[in-house]
Amino acid sequence: MKLLSRNLIGLFLLTFCFYLQAQDVKEDNQDLFNDVLYRQGNVYRTASGKPGPEYWQNRADYEIEAELDDVNHTLTGKITITYTNNSPEQLEFIWLYLEQNRFTEDSRGTLTTPTEGNRYNGDVEGGYKISNLKVEKDAAEHLITDTRMQVFLDEPLKAGGKDVEISMNFTYKIPVEGMDRMGRLDVNDGTIYAMAQWYPRVAVFDDVTGWNVEPYLGAGEFYLEYGNFEYAITVPYDHTVVGSGLLQNPKDVLTKTQQERWKKAEESDQTVYIIKPEEVGTAASHPEKSGKVTWEFEMENTHDVAFASSKAFIWDAARINLANGKKAMAQSAYPKESDGQKAWSRSTEYTKASIEFYSKTYFNYPWKSAVNVAAEIGGMEYPGLSFCSWRSKEASLWGVTDHEFGHNWFPMIVGSNERRYAWMDEGFNTFINHFSSNAFNNAEYPSQLEKTRRIVPYLKKETRQGIDTYPDMTNLRNLGYTAYYKPATGLMMLREYVLGAERFDKAFKSYIKTWAFKHPQPADFFNHMENVAGENLSWFWKGWFYGNKNIDIAVNNVEQKEGGYSIELSMEGEIPMPVKLAVTYTDGSSEEINLPVEIWQRGDTWSHFLSTSKTIQKVEFDPNKQISDIHAANDTWEKE
Template sequence: MKLKVLGLLFCSAVVSAQNIQNNPGSNHGNKFEQLGTILPTPNVYRTASGSPGQAYWQQRADYDIEAYLDEDKRNLKGSETITYYNNSPDDLDYLWLQLDENQQSSVKNADYPSSSTLPKRTVLENLKATELPVSNNGYGVNLEKVTDASGNLLKYVVNKTMMRIDLPKALKKGEKFVFKVNWNYNIPNRIEMGGRGGYESFPEDGNDLYTMTQWFPRMCVYSDFHGWQNHQFTGRGEFALVFGNYKVKMNVPADHIVGGTGECKNYEQVLTSEQLARYRKAESANEPVEIVTLDEAKKAEKNHSKQRKTWIFEANDVRDFAWTSSRKFIWDGMRVTIPENNNKVMAMSFYGKEAYGLYRKFSTKAVAHTIKTYSEFTIPYPYPVAQSVEAANGMEYPMICFNYGRTEKDGTYSEAIKNGMLGVIIHEVGHNFFPMIINSDERQWSWMDEGLNTFVEYLTEEKWDNKFPSKRGPAWTIVDYMKLPKDELEPIMSNSENIARFGPNAYSKPATGLNILRETIMGRELFDKAFKTYAKRWAFRHPEPADFFRTMEDASGEDLDWFWRGWFYGTDPVDISLDKVTIATPDFDAVPKSETVKYTVEKPVLNEFEDVSKIRNREDKNIKFYADTDKDVQDFYYRYDRGQEKVDTSKEYSVTTGNLEKVDKKDIKKEDNVTAYQIDFSNKGGLVMPIILEFTFEDGSKATDKISVQIWRHNEQKASKTYYFDKKLKSVQLDPMRETADIDTSNNFWTASSSSETPSKFQVFKQKQKDAARGASNGKVNPMQAAGKK
C-alpha cells in the first residue's frame, strides 16, 4: 500500500534498537559478528541456505462466493463455501478467520487507541460530545449463519476482528474441511471513514464507485513459524493470507462495470456486443483500446438501471480476491507478453471521467511496464490479468489494485499529480509480486512487502523515465529520517503496529538499504542474482526475514550479517567523517644504519613449567613416546634438552644487522615525484559502511576508490588509509555520489589549500637481499655450531 505520511503522527512510541552486541564497550567485535541465534534455528522446514526445506508445508483454502451489492442501501450481502486443506503435520481443533470490516465498527474493532490531546484547531465534524458507553455505528460484519457442508451449525466465537470456528472433531494431516458462512455488512464511505474498501460518492452525478476489499471472511495463515497468525487487524498491519482457488459471482446493478481478481468467465452475458468486440480487439492490441468508452460512461451515469447482472470471475493460486463496481467506469486494455515465460497478460484500467485525461494516457501502459520490469528483477509474471483502478487511494490485491490520479475539471494536471499517479500505479501493481506471490506475513513484517516492493518500484520508475523524481530508493532521500533523534526511531525489524514513522521505516529505509546493497556493496550482478533467487525460492510460499537474509548471502557469497545487523536491527545512522589528511614526501638521502648486536646461544628449549598432562603421560606406563623409541630422530637437540650435550651458553657473540642500502640514483628517478597521503576517518554515526573517495589532482584529473567496509572490522570507530600518488592532490571528497546515506556531509571534504600542515618526510631505502627464510637464524650462531656438531 502506498501511504501518505503527513508530518508527525499523533502518537509516540519509544522503541530501542535491539542490543545485539557481542562485545559491549569494545571498539571491535560487535558490528561484524554473525547474527547467530538472533535468527531462528534452521530446520526441515526452512534451511540455513534460506530456501524451503524438504519438509516445508503450507495450508490451502478454496473459496466459492456469491455476493449481492445493494446500491440503494449501500449494503453487501454474501455467502461463501470454504474448503480448507490441512497440509500441516498438526491436528487442528479450530480454525481462525479474519473479519476485517469489524475495524470500521465502533464496538467490534481491534481497540488499538492512540494518545490524544486538546486541539489548537479542529473542524466542526470532529466537535462531537464523547459518548460513554460508545454507541454502535452500524458498521462491521453481521454473521447470519456458519455451518458445515451438511448444513449443521458450527460453534464460533468472534474476538474483535478475528473469528474462531470450533471444529466438531480434529482436522488431521491430509484432511480437508468444508464449511459455509453467510454474512452482510453496511458499506462504509471510505473517503470519510478511511480504510481500504468501501464506496466513494460523486454527488454531482449521483453515483458511487465501489472498491470491495477485505469484504469476505478470510482464512488466517497457519504456519510452521507462527502457528495461527491471528493478530488483530488495526487498520495498519496488513494481511497474512492463504493461497487457493476462487470462484466468485457478483450480482450488481445491470449498468455497472465490474473488474476483479482473475478472469471474467461471462463477458458474453454482461457486455454489449460492441463492448465485447472491443474487448476481443484489445486482446491482441499493443496500444490500449477503450472497451467502455468515455461517452458510454457519461451516458451510464445519467441512467440508474433497476435491473441486475451477475458477473462471474475465477482465479487460481491467489491469496485474496478484490473487486470494483460502478457505472462511472471507462475501461481500456491491451495485451502484454512477458518475455521470460511468454505469458500473454491482459493489462487493463478502470476509471471515471474525472481521471480520463491521465488514466487514458498512462495507466494501462504503466501497468504493462510494471509487470514486465518486475518480471526482469524477480520472477516472470504468472497471472493472466493485471489491472489498475482509479479510486482516489492506493491499495493492492492479486491482479487488481486501486490508485489515485485525477485531472482538474478542465483536463489539465500538475506534474506532481502525474508523477504521483505513475508512482502509485507502479507501486500497487508491483505488489502482485510482493506479497501476492512472494507471500510474506504483512501483519508482522511490513517491510517484507512494502520495503522490497518499494525497492523494485524504484528500479521500475528508473526504467520508465531516467528523470523520474523517485523519493524512495536513492540513498540521499533517507538522510532526513536517519538524522532524527533515537527516541523517534525504531529498527526495521519492528512490528508494524509499534512504528511511529511508518512510511520511512517500512517503505523507505528497507528500499534504500537494498539499493545501497545493489549499487555500493554487492554490485548489480551479484545482487540481482541473489534477489531473483529469493523471489524464485519463495514464490507462492510464505517467507520470513531470515529466509531473505540467508538467501541473499547464500546466492552471492557475500557475508552481509554486518549490514542486516546495522541497517535492519539497529537505528544508528551513517556518518563517516574525513578527519585529517597527513602529507609526507620520500627522503632518499638518508643512509641506512647497521647495528651490532651481542647475544648468547639459545639454552635448551623446554617448557618453563611441567604441566599436569606431561607428568601424567610419563606416569602412564601404556604410553610410549615416539622420540624415545626411534634412535634416528634422537638428534643433537634431543640430547641437548636432556643435558647430554654441553654448550657454553654464557659466551657472548656479536652479529651486525641491517638489510637496507641507499637507493640508486637511477631508481630514484622513477619515484621521486611520489607523495604519500594518510587519510584518517572516524565513524561518528555508528553504522559502518564502505568508504568511497573521489580524488581531484592539481592537473584537473580525478580518481576514485571504494574501500571495503571490512576496514572497520578491527576498530569500528577509527580507520586510516594511505595512498601514494605521483601527482599532487588538490582535494578529497568522501561519498561523492551520496550513495551511503551519510547524514552529515559537512565533514566529507578536504582541500590542500585549506590545510595548514607542513608535509613531513619518510625515509626510503632499498633491500639488499630477500628476508631470511622462515626458521633460519639470521646469521646468529646456533647451539649445534657452538658445540661443533652436525
C-alpha cells in the same frame, strides 16, 4: 618434559597478560558484525535461505456468491472454504479474519485511532453478521473476537494434506471510509464501490508463529494463505464489475459490441474502450435493461481477490505482453470526472508498462488480468487489482499505479507477512519502483531513490523509529520511512555500493523465484541474499534494518610519509561500511581506493597507507553520494 612444558605455557600466559595491561586496549566492534537474528536452518527453512526439505504451508480454496445492494449499501453473501492442513500437526480449530468488524464503535482499530483522526479512519456503522456457519455441512461452534473468528472442529483436522469444508452466510454495511483501503465514492453518474477485505478470510498457520492472528487495526496489512478462487457478484443490471482474476461469463454481462472490443483489446498494445465516456449511463452500455446481473470470476494460486462495481465506469483495456510469451489484459475503470489524457485515460498504458517491466526484470506475472480502479483511496493493492485515487494525474497517477501493481511481486507473489514486516513488501516494492519509473517512456517520471542522502533529515530526528517497528506500532509520521524509504534506500546502497549490481541482482531475483507463492520470514531473506551473493552482511542487516543507528564515516587527516601518505579514517556512526575514497592530486589526476568493511572490526579508526610520489590535493569518502551518511561535512579532507 611435561612439567617443563606446562611451566613454560604458564610463564607465557602471565607475560602476555602483563603486556595487555600495559597497552591501551580498545574494545573491538565485533558486536556490530554479529547476527541480529537467530538464522540457523532447520528442516522447514534452511540456513541458505530456501524452503527446507520439510517446508509446508496450508491452503485455502474459496467459492463465494455475493450480492451488492446499492440502495442500502450492503453486501450479502455465502462462502464455502476448503481448508487443507499440510502442517505436521492436527488442528482442533481454524482461525479466520473478519476484517469488516474493524468498522464498529468498539473495535480495537477504532479504539486505537487518535481522536484527531488519521489516514486509517473508518466508519463505525458496519461489521459482519455471520449466520448458518457449518463445518462439513453440520452446525459448528465458533467464537468471534474483534476482527478474528475461531471455528471449532468436532473432529481434529489431521495432518499431511487432509482438508475440511467451512461454510457460512455473511452480510454487512459497506463503509464510506474504509481506512483508505476500500469503501464508497459518489460521483455524478453513480457510486463506485471499491470492495476489499469483503469476505471472511483464513489466517495463516505457519512453522514460525503457529496461528497468525494479529488484529486488524489500520496500518498493518495482510498475511493470507494461497488457493484458488471462484466468486460471483450479483449487481443491478446497469453496473459494471471489474475484479481480480478472469471474467468467466462475458457473453452474459457484455453487449456484443463490448465483446468485440474486448477481443480487439486482447490483440492491441494501444488502449481500447470497452465502455466509452459518452456511453456511461446509457442503455447501450449493458445487455440487460432491468433486474440483476451476475458477474463470475476465477483466479488461481492467489491469497486474495478484490472487485469494484459501479454504473459510472468508463472501461478500457489493452494487451499485456508477458516475459514468457503469454498474454494478459490491462484494464482501467474510472468515472468521467477522472477522464482525460493527463489523467486516467493513460491508466491502462501505465498498468501495462508496469506489469511488463516487472515480468521481464524480476519474475513473470502469473495472472491473466491487471485492473486499475479509480476510487476514493490514495492507493491500495490486491492481487491483480489496484485502487488508486480518482483525482490522480500525470506523475502522481503513474507513481501510484506503478507502486500498487509492483505489489503483485511483493507480497502477492512473494507472500511475506505484511502485518508484521511492512518493509518486506512496501520497502522492496519502493525499491523496484525506482527502476520501473526510470524505464517508463524514457524516464517520463524519473525516480530519485538513488539520491540516498535525501533521507538524512529523518535519520537525524530524535523521533525516528527503526524499520523493524511493527506498522501498527509506528508513528504514522514515520511510517513512510520505516516501511518504504529506509528499507528501499538500504537495498539501493546494497546494490550500488556494497555488492554491485550484478551480484545483488542475481541474489534478489533468486530470492523472488525461491519464495514465489510461499511465506518467507526476514531471516530467509537475509540468508538467501548472503548465500547467493557470497557475502556476510550481518553488519548491514543489524545496523540498517534493526534499531536507529546511523552511518557516519570521516576522513580526519592525510599526512605525508616516506613513500606516500597515511589516510586517517574514523567511524563516527554506529553502522560500519566499506569505504570508497576518491583521491585527487595536485596535477589534476585522480584514483579510487576501496577498503572492505572489515577494517572496522577491530575499532573505530583506521589508517590506510597510499604509496604515491604525487601530491594529494583532496580525499573524499563516497564521492558519488551513494551512502546515507548523516554528516557530509567530515567526508572530505582537502589540502590548504
